[in-house]
Amino acid sequence: MAIALSLLPVPAAAEDEPMPDHDDVTVEGVRQPYRGSFALREIPQAITTIDAGTLQENNILRLTDALDLNASVVRQNTLGGLWDSFAVRGFAGDENLPSGYLVNGFNAGRGFSGQRDVAGIERVEVLKGPAAAVLGRGEPGGSINLVTKQAELGRTFGSASLQYRSFDTVRAEGDANVALTGNLTARLIGYAESGDTFRDTVSQRRWGFLPSIGLGIGDNTRLIYDMEWTRTAVPFDRGIVVLNNDFRTVPRSRFLGEPGDGDTVARAFGHQLRLQHDFGSGWSLLLGASHRDTKLTGASSDAETATARQKLFVDGHTLSRQRRTRSYTSSHDVFRAELAGDFATGGLTHRVLIGGDVDYFDTDQYFTRFRGPVVTATTTDRQSYAIDIQNPVYGRWPAPAGVATTNRLDVQRTLGAYVQDQISLTDRLQVRVGGRVDSFLLRVDNRLLNTEGRRSRARVSPQAGVVYELAAPVSLYAAYGEGYRANIGTDARGNIFKPETSTSVEAGVKLVAFGGRLNGTLAVYQLDKANVLATDTVNPGFSVAIGKARSRGVELDVNGQLPGRVDVLLSYAYTDAEARSRVLDPNFSFQISPGDPLINIPKHNANVQLARHWTFGGREALLGAGVQYVGERSGQTGTRFMLPAHTLARVFGEIDLTPETTLFASVSNLFDTQWYANSYSPVWVQPGAPRTATIGVRARF
Template sequence: MLVPALARAEPVAPGEDGDAITVTGVRQPYRGDFALREIPQAIATIDADVIQENAILRLTDALDLNASVTRQSTLGGLWDSFAVRGFAGDENLPSGYLVNGFNAGRGFGGQRDVAGIERIEVLKGPAAAVLGRGEPGGSINLVTKQPRLGRTFGTASLQYRSFDTVRADADANVALSGAVTTRVIAYAEAGGTFRDTVDQKRWGLLPSIGVGLGDATRLTYDFEWTRVEVPFDRGIVVLDGNFDTVPRSRFLGEPGDGDTVARATGHQVRLQHDFDDRWSLLVGASHRDTRLTGASSDAETLRSRQKLYVDGRSLSRQRRTRRYTSEHSVLRAEIAGSFATGALRHRVLIGGDLDHFDTDQVFTRYRGPVVTAATTDRAGYVLDLANPVYGRFPRPVTTALTDRLDVQRMLGGYIQDQIAVGDRLHLRIGARYDDFRLRVDDRLTRVTGQRARGRISPQAGVVYELSDAVSLYAAYGEGYRANIGADAAGTVFEPEVSRSTEAGVKLVAPGGRLTGTLAVFGMAKSNVLATDPLNPGFSVAIGRARSRGVEVDLTGRLPGGVDLLLSYAYTDAEARSRVLDPNFSFAIEPGDPLINVPRHNLNMQAAKRFAIGARRATLGAGVQHVGARSGETGTDFMLPPHTIARLFGEADLTDAVTLYGAVANLFDARWFANSYAPVWVQPGTPRTATIGLRARF
């Protein structure tokens, strides 16, 4: 079932069959030792069981299960991009996320596979005093599957899904001795997609080792080695608001461009030591290298260069190549403990981190001329939408548009104290100091820009427990995040500054059978990057934005043994600055909605577990509704709302073998995942069926 994130276990009642339903809690890095009801923050968790029963394979699809998270433009399907509570980061980079509490999601390693994920924590709201450097809407933390000391077990599965896609994966936990255990997770996937001529290959190897150094100390090492090969795909075009301009399967690039390849190699090591039952130390380090290379043929976005707006069928295109690499190293340490001063009980976190992040981007482009009566189809690299002929023209020669090295050196320290005043009242105060050293080497202009900044970000919160089941909370926090890059003069951008407030009610029903959160929030941030109107390919940091809304998250088990998931968010996210977006020649005005953020987002799911003879089975259904949202910054182009239904189920064939299946987009709704412009609209996947076998040992 999907359960709230816990730093320690909440009590849980017996199940309908008399067996105890156990929600185990693990003290998480940088989170402290707190029960859900004591935390002045909305938190939701998507666990591995929910991901598995829905036959979800990608992080992007898993995040759809929480309504506070919405999809953003994904660079043609080559990286993860999402907004939490309406705020996303730099649209020219993938969204960052945490892995086991470490900043580890940056870079160009392709869309994250769900293999090896134990649960996904959606840490909403003002948490920057401890986590630091994230978006004010919240942070996504992936908790990976760890070696379980002294045990040997495993699973393997083989599945087939629509569009002739085959996937195999395995997870083996092997005790080498009483104190040393290894866990190896691997997956491989290949096949087609619903997009014409677009096939994909993905594989990954995720081994880890756990070592018990006595009863109070544990050392864990994780390795990541992944690869994605898929054509770059900007999606379809929408002409004059007609979403049926082309079939959703129509590929508008060039198959001859081949695959874009994304690679990632990562290491993470963590050492936890418990001094006693009140104080513990956690130290760790991670390093991750990524690389993305490939070429693409993309629809021209500038109206004056686009022949489609002249004859309604001739799509002018650009040709682009990319070579993006990154190196990311993190070192973190934290002491957590508790003590009393008179009648007050303190639970403190004291820690620091060192973060090095380098990105090297080489980007080249061919762009056709302004369309006139004399402009040839070859000059415009045109594709006929009604009768596409791939490879009709020689590939245009590209020239360098970006050739830049961005270097970030960041040092941070934080302290947090949560004070229990009596049995019901909890006060939280904290602060984080960040020191940034940023350098941008532009090899085209031969200009080097540098900037050094430091800032303290405070945090405060209060929780009042009305009863064992209901608590009220409120929180305020500030954030500080480095903007990557420099303007055309080589001046490095100022960091982004944010302020967030949140208040709500938390429910933990007797026995922990039902948990929920109702939250209201408001956020604002400044130094948001906007496109430079005079220098294509550069940005200026002049933007401000605001988001506010209401959320409801409810999970648990209803009478009759039905597991329930309900997540709803109303989000009003808008620009607060007047700027010019020269890519499309439209002015962005205060009050314009932020791109790809719906006001209404809902996900519901119910699953019933039952027996067929002596075998266990599950049958469930879910629905997602996403409201209308802006499909282009600064215009009235909107993506239509959509509602998607799904079915899933599984049944044990033997004690060790399970047959499972799922159908996504059950009624084959036509929907659109995200958009950057009317000529770059990503169509959603049509009805997709999955069937597979899973074996346990």
């Protein structure tokens, strides 16, 4: 059997080509964990890919903006712009921690590293539906997997770009793949960005270094090392206030914190080491380990959320604030192994995955807070650490000293093993069965209360699916899965939460057209969760249990290339996500009732984009446009406060100046729409960016 290996990830379109016979297998890239050798149409699960070309054409720089291209993923609160937070199919996980995502199959998105930059990302995979039986601790709505750009053996090439953006922001980025020897290659990727934002007094600085080293050990073995070293410095920003549902209470540019608080800084330093070996006859082994440290430090002045302490609700212009400081760190280690292969029994073909992983995650949080008294006729602005929202005077009061309200260490230890078998019953019918067993230990060391809590649990999560090829380009599928996720931390009283459990049902149809260049999926689903948490806004860093929740919906995703060199992206999601328990919020006394919508989840979400490639006098060019619609959604748990719907338009294009240089430009929010990205409450509403233009040049060698 001839096997050709490189360190170039398999292009998304190629995954939908028919698999070759095992007598002549060409492995075009490093196999992704948890996936096996399946074309996308064979997987009983909705999967959408956003590739590096789409990210580059749209000039997308952050993971959050990339995920806007898929309607099944919606924004959640980002801790003042300091972490990634999103919901897939209506479920967001723990709002007091960043949303977890995978990097090359490793759990790597946890911790306090700032918002993820897309530099160094080859593609973003949105893995929807009931995959917990293999992936383990993900949300039932789906998981996000980032496939990084990796060293390509035996080649030397690279690119560099420089761009200027609205609000005096400059960004430089470089990517160099250097063949050191025939079997050893280094790929060096880095970026640096600095400038202002549309928010008054708020500037930002970011940089990252993301190298990859590939080593070929013989013909069938590859060793890959990746490093992540990043830093983000930006003022903590809770956004604007909305009084009496008037979203023009203050301009979207108005900063209501204190510039004197300085930057909140998020740092990450991590490593991945992966070994792939192909035994032949369709069998391969993946071994891997990762380690990642993160740290977030800084101070902020945030609007007071408690009604009784908020002077704004008395006079309509004086905003009472809290003074907060944060020192959060995390350490995350993952070890994993996976064996994949195929064999026949009688007339049946089996493709199996057998694997296991060990996951150690520690997070240490120290948080201090000053808050003013209950507002009375004699309460002074200084006592409330207040600012006038209509005429802000920064630095009016000395920063008050806070007291520690959180000082705890959360330790999570998880051991998991899984098996999956996809059986070809006929040329058209395949059945998938599998399951995962997890054993976890959660320990919470509360230093303020001088108490330690422990919880351990083991659980089996089964999965099942079926795929039927109706015709060469069309397949039908259905899937069922169960899952669980350990809820890290405690409530404000020190009680450890029970694990979150879920069940998922999904069915759909997949289309592959134009030789695999165009892919589409139509899916319907229902997800049910128990032991769901929501943010405790009175006690920062803590959550409250809201019981059960349900999400059900319909999705349509189409992406690829039409004849005539026209790229198309269409994504629509109808999501009905709601609470299914009756709970009295212990802090605000808001009644959460069955049927109440989950926060920041629109029922309707859509993204449509077209781009045309041209040739002018031998010069390649591209021109594209897109529209995103986000429907009305809840802006505060248990209340009727709603964020309005919005529609955003964008245009983008590029043209080759020479065979080695390209001029590119983009304009987002073309019509300067007022929009709002997410919300915790009416006094913590994040406004979206106004019209933003970018122009830049890219060189290749």
